[in-house]
Amino acid sequence: MLRILDARTGAPVPAAPARRGGLTRIEARAPGTGLTSLRVLLTADLLARALELNGTQAWPTLATALPGELRAAADALAVRPFEETRGLAPGAGGPGAVLVAGEDEGAAWPGDGPLVLVAPAVWAGRTPGAGAAAPEETPLSALLADPAALRLALLRVPRRETARLDETAIDAAAERLAGWRGAVAGWARSPSRPVPEAVRARLARAWEDDLDMPGFLDVLGDVETDPEVPDGARFETFAYADRLLALDLARDLGALA
Numbered sequence: 001m002l003r004i005l006d007a008r009t010g011a012p013v014p015a016a017p018a019r020r021g022g023l024t025r026i027e028a029r030a031p032g033t034g035l036t037s038l039r040v041l042l043t044a045d046l047l048a049r050a051l052e053l054n055g056t057q058a059w060p061t062l063a064t065a066l067p068g069e070l071r072a073a074a075d076a077l078a079v080r081p082f083e084e085t086r087g088l089a090p091g092a093g094g095p096g097a098v099l100v101a102g103e104d105e106g107a108a109w110p111g112d113g114p115l116v117l118v119a120p121a122v123w124a125g126r127t128p129g130a131g132a133a134a135p136e137e138t139p140l141s142a143l144l145a146d147p148a149a150l151r152l153a154l155l156r157v158p159r160r161e162t163a164r165l166d167e168t169a170i171d172a173a174a175e176r177l178a179g180w181r182g183a184v185a186g187w188a189r190s191p192s193r194p195v196p197e198a199v200r201a202r203l204a205r206a207w208e209d210d211l212d213m214p215g216f217l218d219v220l221g222d223v224e225t226d227p228e229v230p231d232g233a234r235f236e237t238f239a240y241a242d243r244l245l246a247l248d249l250a251r252d253l254g255a256l257a
Contacts, residue, residue, distance in 0.1 A: 001055050002076055002208045004047070004098070005160070007117040012210060015047060015098060015114060016056045025059045025097040028082060029105045033067045034104050038074060038140060039121040039154055041066075041165065043211070044100040045079040046155075047116070049244045050207045059098075061085040073140040076147035078246040118159055125166025148247050149174035154243065155213040177247060183224060184238050185252040186231070193232035195240050199223055203237075207244060216244070 004015040011059045017025045028044035030037035048058035066074070100116045123138040143150055143165075150165075153173040157163040199219065206215035223229055223237050242249045 002050055002056075003210065004114055004116055005210050006114040008115050013114050016051055016054070019052075021145055023057045023059055023139050026051075027063060027085075027097050027099050028063050029063060029101040030066065030070065031064060031105070032102075033070050033140065035121040035123055035138075035140065035143070035163075035165070036118070037070055038077065040100055040102050040105075040118045041070070041074045041082070042077060042151065042155055043118045044082070045074075045246075046211055046213065046244065047100060048080065049246070050211060053207070053244060059083070066164065069140055073144060073147075076144050077151045078147070078248070085205055118160075119162045121154060121157075121163040121165065123166070124164040125168070129173065137210070138193065143170075146170065146174050149177055152177055152245075152247055156217060159211060160212055180224070180238065180247075180249055181252045182218075184235060184249050187235035187238075188250070188253050190231035190235065193230045194234060195237045196229065196233055198227070199233075199237055200240070203241060216241070 002015040002193055003012040005011070006013045016022075023186060026044050028041055030040040044060055047058045051058040060080065060082045062084050066082075079214065097113045098116060099113065100118065103117050103119060123143060127172055150173070153165055153169045154163055154186050156169075202219045206212045206219060209215070220238065220241055223234055229237075238249050
């Protein structure tokens, strides 16, 4: 069962107030245009994907329209669309909705579902191609040269910790992503093998533990280097994991001669 820390009580609670197989509404509150708001949307997207992997239908919603720059950045990061539901009661779509919000946005949550707070994300380096800039002055569009690398860089930081990104963090994420894509393309040439049950269980334990994405990524790192895992099983494992990560890990299939 996917459990998430409810910021109101400090206790882990089921992330799906609705019954298994029912509909769980996720409301994201990201009124700004900065990296923190993008991280809120990414967290809501991860929660929706994780619920669906657990067999629960998710309904990602917004109380207000997204600013254009933020919507474009979310699209670039493979965040699935949210439905605008202005005036919808907090409990609509099930016994309770889950609110995903930045630390300054969740205090007035009137619903009876969990409150999921997301720590700030700031750009602590230099704006690509534009010299030095204060974090709050860095436009999202300047950080989208490699959207998948930005998504991975954000996923590598625990949700409740401030994500301080810079060019080094983005470059490291891009390098890891390129390595994984190349490896997946190579593994695809081997006979398919099922995802090992022990690996599937480890992946599930990670995402079901308050969306522990760093732990989830660590499992993939272990699979990549474990000599006991056949290449065909590595491929199926990474393809399965990408249902949550949305990093287009199979992008380079067919690129190898």
